[in-house]
Amino acid sequence: MSMTSTIIRTHDLWKQYETEGHDGMALRGVDLDIGKGQIVVLFGKSGSGKTTLLNLLAGLDEPTRGRIEIDNGDLGTLGEKGRTLLRRHKLGFVFQFFNLLPTLTAEENVLLSLELAGRPDEGLARESLELVGLAGKERRFPHELSGGEQQRVAIARALVKRPPIILADEPTGNLDSATGAQILALLTGRCREAGTTLIMVSHALNTCEYADRVLRMTDGRIFEEISCEGLAP
Amino acid sequence: MTTRPALLLRALAGLIVLVLLWSLFAGLPRDLFGQGWRQAEATRQWSFPRDHGSHPEYRTEWWYFTGNLADSEGKRYGYQLTFFRYGLALEAQDPSSSWSVRDVYLAHFAITDASRGGFHWRDRASRKGPGLAGAATGTMDIHVLNWSARMKDDGRITLKAAQDGMELDLNLTPAKPPVLHGRQGLSRKGPRPGQASHYYSFTDLTARGTLRVPGMKDPVAVKGTSWFDQEFGSNQLSQEQAGWDWFALHLSDGRDLMIYYLRRKDGTFERESSGTLVERDGTSRHLALGDIETEVLSHWKSAKTAGRYPAAWRIRVPAAAIDVTVRPLVADQELVTTASTGITYWEGAVDGRGTSGEKEVSAEGYVELTGYAGSLGGKF
Amino acid sequence: MRSVIRSFLRYLARRKSLSILQLLGIALGVAAAVGMMLASRSALESLGSAVDFLKGGTTHTIARPAGPMEETVLAGIMRDPAVRYFAPVIDRKVRLTGGQQIRMLGLDPFLDRNVRSITARIGASAGDGRTGEAFSSFLFDPGAVLVDENMARGLNLSAGSAIATLQGPLNVVHVFSNPSGEPLMIIDVGHAQKFFRMRGYVDRADLVVTDEEAFRQRWATGFTIESNTQKARNLSALLGAFKLNLEALSLFALFVGIFLIYNTAMFAVVSRRRDAGIFLAIGASRGQVAGAFLVEVLILGVAGGALGGVLGYFLSKFLVEIVGGTISTLYFFLRPSALPWSSWNLAGGVFLGSAASIVGSLPPLLELRRVRPVHVLRGRTATRGTSKRMRTIALFGTACLALALVLFGLSFLHAYVGFAGAFAFLLGASFFAGFVIIVATPGMKRLFSRVMGLAGRIAIGNIRENLGRTSVAVAAFMIALSMSIGLGSMIDSFRRSLVWWMDSQLRGDLYISTKADVNVPEELYEELKTVPGIGGIDVFRNVPITFRGRPASITSIDASVLERYDRFGWLEGGDGSWERVKRGDVIVSESFSRRFKVGTGSRITIETARGPAELLVAGVYYDYASEHGVVMMDRSVYLRLFRDRTINSLGIFIDEGNQDRAKIIEEVKRRARSFGLPFATREEFHGRILDIFDSTFAVTRSMRVLAVIVAFFGIAGALMTLFVERQKEFGVYRALGFTTGDVARMTVAESLGLGLISFLMSAVVGTVFALILIKVINLQSFNWTIFYHFTARPYVVTGLTALAASLAACAYPVWSVVRKYPVMQIREE
Numbered sequence A: 001m002s003m004t005s006t007i008i009r010t011h012d013l014w015k016q017y018e019t020e021g022h023d024g025m026a027l028r029g030v031d032l033d034i035g036k037g038q039i040v041v042l043f044g045k046s047g048s049g050k051t052t053l054l055n056l057l058a059g060l061d062e063p064t065r066g067r068i069e070i071d072n073g074d075l076g077t078l079g080e081k082g083r084t085l086l087r088r089h090k091l092g093f094v095f096q097f098f099n100l101l102p103t104l105t106a107e108e109n110v111l112l113s114l115e116l117a118g119r120p121d122e123g124l125a126r127e128s129l130e131l132v133g134l135a136g137k138e139r140r141f142p143h144e145l146s147g148g149e150q151q152r153v154a155i156a157r158a159l160v161k162r163p164p165i166i167l168a169d170e171p172t173g174n175l176d177s178a179t180g181a182q183i184l185a186l187l188t189g190r191c192r193e194a195g196t197t198l199i200m201v202s203h204a205l206n207t208c209e210y211a212d213r214v215l216r217m218t219d220g221r222i223f224e225e226i227s228c229e230g231l232a233p
Numbered sequence B: 001m002t003t004r005p006a007l008l009l010r011a012l013a014g015l016i017v018l019v020l021l022w023s024l025f026a027g028l029p030r031d032l033f034g035q036g037w038r039q040a041e042a043t044r045q046w047s048f049p050r051d052h053g054s055h056p057e058y059r060t061e062w063w064y065f066t067g068n069l070a071d072s073e074g075k076r077y078g079y080q081l082t083f084f085r086y087g088l089a090l091e092a093q094d095p096s097s098s099w100s101v102r103d104v105y106l107a108h109f110a111i112t113d114a115s116r117g118g119f120h121w122r123d124r125a126s127r128k129g130p131g132l133a134g135a136a137t138g139t140m141d142i143h144v145l146n147w148s149a150r151m152k153d154d155g156r157i158t159l160k161a162a163q164d165g166m167e168l169d170l171n172l173t174p175a176k177p178p179v180l181h182g183r184q185g186l187s188r189k190g191p192r193p194g195q196a197s198h199y200y201s202f203t204d205l206t207a208r209g210t211l212r213v214p215g216m217k218d219p220v221a222v223k224g225t226s227w228f229d230q231e232f233g234s235n236q237l238s239q240e241q242a243g244w245d246w247f248a249l250h251l252s253d254g255r256d257l258m259i260y261y262l263r264r265k266d267g268t269f270e271r272e273s274s275g276t277l278v279e280r281d282g283t284s285r286h287l288a289l290g291d292i293e294t295e296v297l298s299h300w301k302s303a304k305t306a307g308r309y310p311a312a313w314r315i316r317v318p319a320a321a322i323d324v325t326v327r328p329l330v331a332d333q334e335l336v337t338t339a340s341t342g343i344t345y346w347e348g349a350v351d352g353r354g355t356s357g358e359k360e361v362s363a364e365g366y367v368e369l370t371g372y373a374g375s376l377g378g379k380f
Numbered sequence C: 001m002r003s004v005i006r007s008f009l010r011y012l013a014r015r016k017s018l019s020i021l022q023l024l025g026i027a028l029g030v031a032a033a034v035g036m037m038l039a040s041r042s043a044l045e046s047l048g049s050a051v052d053f054l055k056g057g058t059t060h061t062i063a064r065p066a067g068p069m070e071e072t073v074l075a076g077i078m079r080d081p082a083v084r085y086f087a088p089v090i091d092r093k094v095r096l097t098g099g100q101q102i103r104m105l106g107l108d109p110f111l112d113r114n115v116r117s118i119t120a121r122i123g124a125s126a127g128d129g130r131t132g133e134a135f136s137s138f139l140f141d142p143g144a145v146l147v148d149e150n151m152a153r154g155l156n157l158s159a160g161s162a163i164a165t166l167q168g169p170l171n172v173v174h175v176f177s178n179p180s181g182e183p184l185m186i187i188d189v190g191h192a193q194k195f196f197r198m199r200g201y202v203d204r205a206d207l208v209v210t211d212e213e214a215f216r217q218r219w220a221t222g223f224t225i226e227s228n229t230q231k232a233r234n235l236s237a238l239l240g241a242f243k244l245n246l247e248a249l250s251l252f253a254l255f256v257g258i259f260l261i262y263n264t265a266m267f268a269v270v271s272r273r274r275d276a277g278i279f280l281a282i283g284a285s286r287g288q289v290a291g292a293f294l295v296e297v298l299i300l301g302v303a304g305g306a307l308g309g310v311l312g313y314f315l316s317k318f319l320v321e322i323v324g325g326t327i328s329t330l331y332f333f334l335r336p337s338a339l340p341w342s343s344w345n346l347a348g349g350v351f352l353g354s355a356a357s358i359v360g361s362l363p364p365l366l367e368l369r370r371v372r373p374v375h376v377l378r379g380r381t382a383t384r385g386t387s388k389r390m391r392t393i394a395l396f397g398t399a400c401l402a403l404a405l406v407l408f409g410l411s412f413l414h415a416y417v418g419f420a421g422a423f424a425f426l427l428g429a430s431f432f433a434g435f436v437i438i439v440a441t442p443g444m445k446r447l448f449s450r451v452m453g454l455a456g457r458i459a460i461g462n463i464r465e466n467l468g469r470t471s472v473a474v475a476a477f478m479i480a481l482s483m484s485i486g487l488g489s490m491i492d493s494f495r496r497s498l499v500w501w502m503d504s505q506l507r508g509d510l511y512i513s514t515k516a517d518v519n520v521p522e523e524l525y526e527e528l529k530t531v532p533g534i535g536g537i538d539v540f541r542n543v544p545i546t547f548r549g550r551p552a553s554i555t556s557i558d559a560s561v562l563e564r565y566d567r568f569g570w571l572e573g574g575d576g577s578w579e580r581v582k583r584g585d586v587i588v589s590e591s592f593s594r595r596f597k598v599g600t601g602s603r604i605t606i607e608t609a610r611g612p613a614e615l616l617v618a619g620v621y622y623d624y625a626s627e628h629g630v631v632m633m634d635r636s637v638y639l640r641l642f643r644d645r646t647i648n649s650l651g652i653f654i655d656e657g658n659q660d661r662a663k664i665i666e667e668v669k670r671r672a673r674s675f676g677l678p679f680a681t682r683e684e685f686h687g688r689i690l691d692i693f694d695s696t697f698a699v700t701r702s703m704r705v706l707a708v709i710v711a712f713f714g715i716a717g718a719l720m721t722l723f724v725e726r727q728k729e730f731g732v733y734r735a736l737g738f739t740t741g742d743v744a745r746m747t748v749a750e751s752l753g754l755g756l757i758s759f760l761m762s763a764v765v766g767t768v769f770a771l772i773l774i775k776v777i778n779l780q781s782f783n784w785t786i787f788y789h790f791t792a793r794p795y796v797v798t799g800l801t802a803l804a805a806s807l808a809a810c811a812y813p814v815w816s817v818v819r820k821y822p823v824m825q826i827r828e829e
Helices: A050-057 A080-089 A106-117 A122-131 A147-159 A177-194 A205-210 B004-026 C002-014 C016-055 C073-079 C117-124 C129-140 C149-155 C189-195 C212-219 C228-238 C240-271 C273-281 C286-330 C343-368 C373-377 C387-409 C415-431 C433-465 C467-505 C522-529 C559-565 C577-582 C590-596 C635-642 C661-674 C682-696 C698-725 C727-736 C740-782 C793-809 C811-823
Strands: A006-016 A025-035 A039-043 A065-070 A091-094 A165-169 A197-202 A213-218 A221-225 B060-071 B076-087 B103-113 B118-127 B133-135 B141-144 B147-151 B157-163 B166-174 B186-188 B196-212 B220-233 B241-251 B256-264 B274-278 B284-288 B293-301 B308-317 B322-328 B334-336 B344-356 B359-370 C060-063 C083-095 C101-107 C144-148 C162-165 C168-176 C184-188 C204-209 C224-227 C510-512 C536-547 C550-557 C570-572 C586-589 C603-608 C611-621 C630-634 C649-653 C679-681
Touching (some): A006 A197, A025 A050, A025 A197, A025 A221, A050 A165, A080 A091, A106 A122, A122 A147, A147 A177, A165 A177, A177 A197, B060 B166, B076 B141, B076 B147, B076 B166, B103 B133, B103 B141, B103 B166, B103 B344, B166 B220, B196 B241, B196 B274, B220 B241, B220 B359, B241 B308, B256 B308, C002 C016, C016 C240, C016 C343, C016 C698, C060 C212, C117 C184, C129 C144, C129 C168, C144 C149, C149 C184, C168 C184, C184 C189, C204 C212, C228 C240, C240 C286, C240 C343, C240 C698, C273 C286, C286 C343, C286 C682, C387 C433, C415 C433, C415 C467, C433 C467, C433 C740, C467 C698, C467 C793, C510 C682, C522 C536, C522 C661, C536 C559, C536 C635, C550 C559, C550 C590, C559 C577, C559 C649, C570 C590, C577 C630, C586 C590, C590 C611, C590 C630, C603 C635, C611 C630, C630 C635, C682 C698, C698 C740, C698 C793, C740 C811, C793 C811
Parallel strands (some): A039 A197, A091 A165, A165 A197, C101 C184, C144 C168, C586 C611
Antiparallel strands (some): A006 A025, A213 A221, B060 B076, B060 B220, B076 B103, B141 B147, B147 B157, B186 B196, B196 B220, B241 B359, B256 B274, B274 B284, B322 B344, C060 C224, C162 C168, C536 C550, C536 C649, C570 C611, C603 C611
16 A cells, blocks of 8 residues: 555445346445555456446446545535536546547547646647657547557547546457557556556456556455456456 | 598599590590480570470580588688589490499589688599489489489479588579570580580579588588579580680679680680670670670689689679679689599689679679699690 | 537538438428418418408498398488498309309499599509590490409400300400409499399498498398408408418428427437547536537527428418418418518528427437436447336326327317317327337237348347337327328218218209309299209208308208208208298208307397398208308298398209109200300219319328428438448448348338338327317317218328338438448447
8 A cells, every 4th residue: 555645535335236137236335545646457357346436436426325535525425517527627537449539530539628627728639649659640530540549549638637537447458469558558657657546447467567556346346456466357 | 631542542533534524625526336416506495494404415514503601600601513414325225224324423512611711622423323323304303422403393402412521401592593695595615616505504592501511510501692504515625725714703783794714725715705794683694705804813823733823803894884803712722633634623712892883892703714734625 | 518519510511411311301391380381371461462452441341131232222322421432342253164263343433433442543544545445345345344464464365355254255445453362353333233144233332431330220220231340350260260270280290390300309319329428428517418419409400490491481382372272262262472582481490490409309308318428438329228218208108198188178168279189199199109119029020030031130120229219210200190191081081971961962963053153043943943854943042141240151942852852961850850941940050050059949040131030940960061050941931031032053853763864954954054054963063072172182181291201301310320320230240241132121121110110000090190180170170070981091092101201211221231331341439
């Protein structure tokens, strides 16, 4: 455990399944304590509740029971507006399926982040793309970019607003291992530089190399692990 | 004066008058079907009351009433009620139909309101139809819609007319017997044969009745003197004639004077212009053009039509020791039928004074001036 | 927010064909409503101006309660102090040999100039000798007429032309200008009397009255005096039901248009789910996302609305002709001119389009609130549709249907209530579309499997999978098809009822002079009475009256003849009622009975030539002759009360068993011909009535077509969206081994599946709709009973329409498939 201050804390978090065909709880009493600047990896099989947890942390969903504190703010007391603002200013998102807006160019996709944060700055957006190695491809639409390039744009979008926290859901899930490794290096590197807290949900074992902490999720519960050894991919 | 539709509405009346007067003055001795109207060429045998009625064998005929009246407060009025019959066909085409046209009947109705300076007039036209208009033969019984003139068995004439706030209801009693003008009633209008009409008058009728002008709540009782002309013929005005001036005056000594000037375009008077002087006892004598001297003392210009009318006259008949000066009671007594036809004439009440047979007399009567706002002769 | 909006709007640009399709759909919906409203309005304005033009300065008219007025009355009117001006008028129709009916006024130019500008203006072009000639021809030539410029233009006439009519030849002496659209002829009143064989009579006198009360006091007994406001109100009342139905039709069109916008908005929401999820995840607020949707929908709504406004204007020109024709056939002449183009059309269209956009996109926007970025981001773009959701929707639907029932119950209050109920019904039914799809899927799968193999089964499965979208498309299509079936069924039922009515009430073997305004001279009637072999001659006279301030009519017949030969349909009373009719009572039509709430035993008071008369009602019969109601009496009673001997037509009845039937009919025809009167056999007469009936529904038919076209765009839009979004799946299909042909068949099967479901649903909904139209709407608007009669035709026609529309809707997607499929791969995104 690092000695830095806590930026994310959950207390006895429970979440009920809402889709058909699932009874019971997706999360069963999850307690989390993540410090500022930490890079945390969250392992687990599909359906183990990893994405559910991410969505709860981002304020996109509400827990059935329990408390979530982000940067000393209780998520439960924030209204929809408060959570929206949270996502605007304090959180960056990187998804598995890139999730770029298909009708906006790479530059516009990145700029979107800044616009929402209230500081539209085209220069900054372009710079951000440069930093992820996409200089010259600002005006390309997503369908004109490779999978790896699309993920880079997503990372640029998340990073450009300098959020304290970045949540990444299987950031390399859709990429070949070589590209995936590049992306991981880029993402974690940038976060370290900026002191951004990064929580990654992943299948890939090589993710552990870049992480400060490894957490395993099984049947809705969290277990702390020392390393990735022995973890099933 | 009138609303726009009303002005428009006069257009057809104007057309009718146009057609009629065109035929009248441009001279078709034949009716529309080529048949012949009787001409006023020779003197005729007169018989009253039969000749107070209609003479359908002649094309044109009118019954012309004018008069000067006053109410109990002394307020002065003048009136004119004229009935025209104009023959379009000698015989109705379809006698079984009441609408089949033989004659067209027109009427003019005017009241001069001297004390208020007002002049009101209306006109109308109709065919005979089912009792809508008509002039009986054998007695005076004429009506055009609800304006009528009827002579009763005792010789008194009732006049009735009403329209848009104007009302007239008079009983007229002849004070003198009928006077034949010209030669035995044959009054010449021009040198050519046929340019004449048969013409007589009741020059002195005592009038009594009621009258109303627009603005008055109730009719007011009036009395005074009236003049009646009946004239019929199929005559024509020649191209050289511009119009006529006609005077009908009562003098307070009991004499009546009728003068008829036909004006030519060149400014001279037609030689056949003439007059009639009626004495107190009813006897009359014909006056030739040379017997009368008339001096126009002033003029009046109509703002509406730009016509320049004589507006005061000094009339002298030396042979009868008559010297009177008369003026209109109201300056504007002009009847403008429509802009389209240009038939505009001035007909108004006049009065004045002078001498007759060395005695001071007052005079009152009517004057008719035609052809001053666009000549009639030149129109056709 | 700019980027959000930009992101959405680029979809519009990218998916041009889909956007255009949606735009067109909205445009047509708006065009239908705008076109109908403009046509309606121009008809009413023409009515107003025609009335104004003809009435001129008149304030009142005076006439006998029925039949023409003796001309001797005029002298009395002339003398009345309350009358400022009066003018006799003969107002009849002339039938030209070409078949056209033209209105002819018999006027006296001397008197008429005081009340009307037409006659005044004729004289205004004086100054040339020719007008003088024209005027004297007018007075003296019995065939001289003035014609108005419309008629002159239409028939290529000018001064000097001759016109051939059934009643004799006419010569044109002058052409006059006429601001109202109605072709008009003017003839001298005396000549009119001769032409129409009404010597000594006029139809009415037009008056300018200065003291209405005093005049009425003196003249009311035995005469009908109408002021101009009364007249205008009457004319308007005559059109009452017709206007109402026009309005309803335009609202229906708009309703379908709104549905389309709802469609469009729903698609937008549903297909942008993923993007919405992204936006929400990265910090956009729901308000911003909803705003962007609204902008997208509004752009389509405004653009579509503007286009619709323009299209609607052109459509109105077409509709105006039809509306005018129908009014002229049924009520009185009206040839409305299309309103000139005004930018209000555009503004109105835009307003309608925008308003409809907002209304139509409300439910989808509310749907937006439920977008779960959670699920969306995991790649689940399709929604299966939870049964819970379906249940809520079904509940909505049931509520609407319940509301509809309530409204029908209250429909006697006002016709609008009935219309509202019909709307509620259609809306409620549309909510069940999803439910029907779910229920129909298993059966459809089996059917399509059988017919089209695997492709077919997958297609039906797709329909079920994309319930969110397909249910909306089916709902829109179903409504349009239901309208088509409902209207078609109603018209067919009406026609059937009409035929039944004709067979029961119009059973003469020969009818003389059934054409309006050609009367039968009494001599012919007397003559025919002497022809041996005729079983009975019915003497028919129909005259419009005002009853309790509303339009109605009186029909005079020969009760003994009808008793013997006709088989009236009775609501109250029965064949026994004829006896009472013979003795002086009356029977009334169903419309009359419902409208004025009278029945057997009631006493009604009618204004007659001798003052008010009280009559006893002996029965109520079914009738479609007039929706305003008819009072039927025996001729003896009519003559006694109205002293009007006019005969409008004669019905000749010959006994069944008579061998010489054909000869007798020939003899009657010969005599009719000698009087120059037209005649028609029973078949011909019935046929003519049916022709009029058919032409009456021309407007309704046009709207039917329009509604289907509008909904077609809905289905096409749905297919296009589904197709466009599932392009990713095509990569998978290709990898799995489906050929281009397979996928093409799948697309066709989807379209046909949607069409079939829509049609099946519309068969039920349409039938109920037909019943609503018959039992509620028609009854409330026109006050007559139509008997529902099932015919297959509306269903067949609608079915074929559904088939054709479905095939047309999938044409573009199939073509796209054929073009793009061979190169499709699995894509990452």
